[in-house]
Amino acid sequence: MxxxxxxxxxxxxxxxxxxxxxxxxxxxxxxxxxxxxxxxxxxxxxxxxxxxxxxxxxxxxxxxxxxxxxxxxxxxxxxxxxxxxxxxxxxxxxxxxxxxxxxxxxxxxxxxxxxxxxxxxxKDGGVFAALTAKQMGHLESQKRLWERFGHTQLELLDQRRIREVVACEEYVGGMLDMSGGHxxxxxxxxxxxxxxxxxxxxxxxxxxxxxxxxxxxxxxxxxxxxxxxxxxxxxxxxxxxxxxxxxxxxxMPCGTQVIATEPLGDEFAHSLLPQDYCVEDCNYLLDYYRLTGDKRLIFGGGVVYGARDPANIEAIIRPKMLKAFPQLKDVKIDYAWTGNFLLTLSRxxxxxxxxxxxxxxxxxxxxxxxxxxxxxxxxxxxxxxxxxxxxxxxxxPHYPFPGGQLLRTPFAAMGAWYYGLRDKLGF
Incomplete structure (x- = not known):
């Protein structure tokens, strides 16, 4: 067997x-x-x-x-x-x-x-990181929405405050959810x-x-x-x-890719994420990262529609990691893997x-x-x-993917390309 x-x-x-x-x-x-x-x-x-x-x-x-x-x-x-x-x-x-x-x-x-x-x-604490003013506006609306349903452990972060929780120059602001975590x-x-x-x-x-x-x-x-x-x-x-x-x-099964660095040591790890919060950005095809218990950085992102395993996961994810943290350019990647999640048309x-x-x-x-x-x-x-x-x-309500199982992968990939382009152009 x-x-x-x-x-x-x-x-x-x-x-x-x-x-x-x-x-x-x-x-x-x-x-x-x-x-x-x-x-x-x-x-x-x-x-x-x-x-x-x-x-x-x-x-x-x-x-x-x-x-x-x-x-x-x-x-x-x-x-x-x-x-x-x-x-x-x-x-x-x-x-x-x-x-x-x-x-x-x-x-x-x-x-x-x-x-x-x-x-x-x-660990407690999760950060939603905004790359544009539009994304920051969405987080402000999201905070009001979640508070309407009784969720109050939220703090909006301006550009100065987000620099205190994540050493990434890309972000204009964010929102901290202390009931999030990793x-x-x-x-x-x-x-x-x-x-x-x-x-x-x-x-x-x-x-x-x-x-x-x-x-x-x-x-x-x-x-x-x-x-x-x-x-x-x-x-x-x-x-x-x-x-x-x-x-x-x-x-539809979809693949996402994740890498883990070598152990960074307490001081270096603390310089990246001083409060040990996890982070995800606000893009449609988002990146996410956090520290492990032994002070590695776990960094993930990207979607492969139809759940095929990419030939070189590190080649896909490492550039994303270095865009967020150029200071990791000499750090070794110890692990790279993929896994599938299940996507519905309505999400x-x-x-x-x-x-x-x-x-x-x-x-x-x-x-x-x-x-x-x-x-x-x-x-x-x-x-x-x-x-x-x-x-x-x-x-x-739920619906089958257009074109059935044969065409669902290319249709979903086209949609993701469109939203990814919107993220890049700041729409």
Whole structure:
């Protein structure tokens, strides 16, 4: 049987020790079968176990193998499309529900870290950095919008203030969100998996779901076993493949690239990011970066539509890093990796139910660290019969990509090129 290891990333190289987890080789019964041991699946499993459900998790590779263990590690609030866009699309009542949830994911992460003593280098504080006056105006509007929904841990940064938190000459200002922050994302996933097992949940690795037998008592088949359940949660996101064709038609895997420098030392690292906040800029195709626990700079950006792996990741990302920090020109890159996230046409997550007992959440569109933790809570509520918050997501309109699966990649790339050009020209 194939054994899929972690990609050669900084996160895999610095992961906390974990127990060996077996592949499923039997027929088992459970209350809920969760497909995917990333943040969505692990968060769902934890909330369900805390409410008395028997839970079995199937993972095709290893815990946190996909986006959950490869991302930039930034805790960023709200959704990939902000609450004002949602409000224009669905009206004030549904937007109010979604707006009230927009800042919950970060709180859930901190609660999990504290409750289960997860060692994941959690740091508070995230900066949105503006490159133009127009972007700064957007941040001023965003602050008013978020404060309207009760989110008050925000500070606008003028040009002088942003220089105090990030040593980059590119920015005209920014906004600091102290409820944002950053983590070692794979260690967060591994800690959550340990919490799942501490509550009696079972996780099978190297156990891809190859077929779902739908019906009153659905069955998930793996290469060497099967799980019969009362409910199924599909949480595979960009790594789900065509297991559920209805979901594949309305989403597209996309790749993002990340590099990690050699350790910079305390003094050099502090000169770049004195308060150890994470940073993302306000471009459509944004760059993001932060320091690790051992004082490396993690820097990510770029999107490859259709999730192809670039031949030379460092050649794509290093110039972006040097544009922000020319002082890193002689610094060595120790790790470079790519990972896939799932994009939807609306850039809003897709949540719903197939039949009476198959639930799903997918399509975080690059905004998944906080949303996935919220999604787990919302899915668990729905299985317990409390569906108001689930329905607020499920009722969001979603559409297939133009041209179907054949043309979705070039169409999305054309759109990204257009918005990237707007960023460069300052529109």
């Amino acid at each position: 194939a054994n899929t290891p972690y990609p050669e990333s900084y996160y895999a190289a610095s992961a906390n020790p974990v127990p060996a987890r077996p592949a499923l080789q039997d027929d088992v019964e459970t209350d809920v079968c969760v497909i995917g041991a990333g943040y969505t699946g692990l968060s769902s499993a934890l909330f369900l176990l805390e409410n008395g459900f028997k839970v079995t998790v199937l993972e095709a590779a290893k815990v946190g193998f996909g986006a959950s263990g490869r991302n930039g590690g930034q805790i960023v609030n709200s959704y990939s499309r902000d609450i004002d866009v949602i409000e224009r699309s669905v009206g004030p009542q549904q937007a109010q529900l979604l707006g009230n949830m927009a800042f919950e994911g970060g709180r859930i992460i901190r609660e999990r870290v504290a409750k289960y003593q997860i060692q994941c280098d959690l 983590i070692h994302p794979l260690n967060l996933a591994l800690g959550e998996a340990a919490a799942v097992e501490s509550l009696g949940g079972v996780i099978y690795e190297q156990s891809p779901a190859v077929r779902i037998e739908r019906g009153a008592s659905p069955v998930v088949h793996t290469p060497q076993g099967k799980v019969r359940a009362k409910f199924i949660i599909v949480a595979g996101n960009a790594y789900l493949g065509n297991l559920v064709p209805e979901l594949a038609a309305k989403s 809003l997550p897709q949540v719903g139910r197939l039949g009476d007992n198959i639930y799903y959440s997918q399509g975080c569109s690059g905004h998944g660290v906080t949303y996935t933790h919220l999604a787990g809570k919302v899915l668990a509520e729905a299985l317990r019969g409390q569906a108001e918050r689930f329905d607020a997501f499920a009722d969001l």
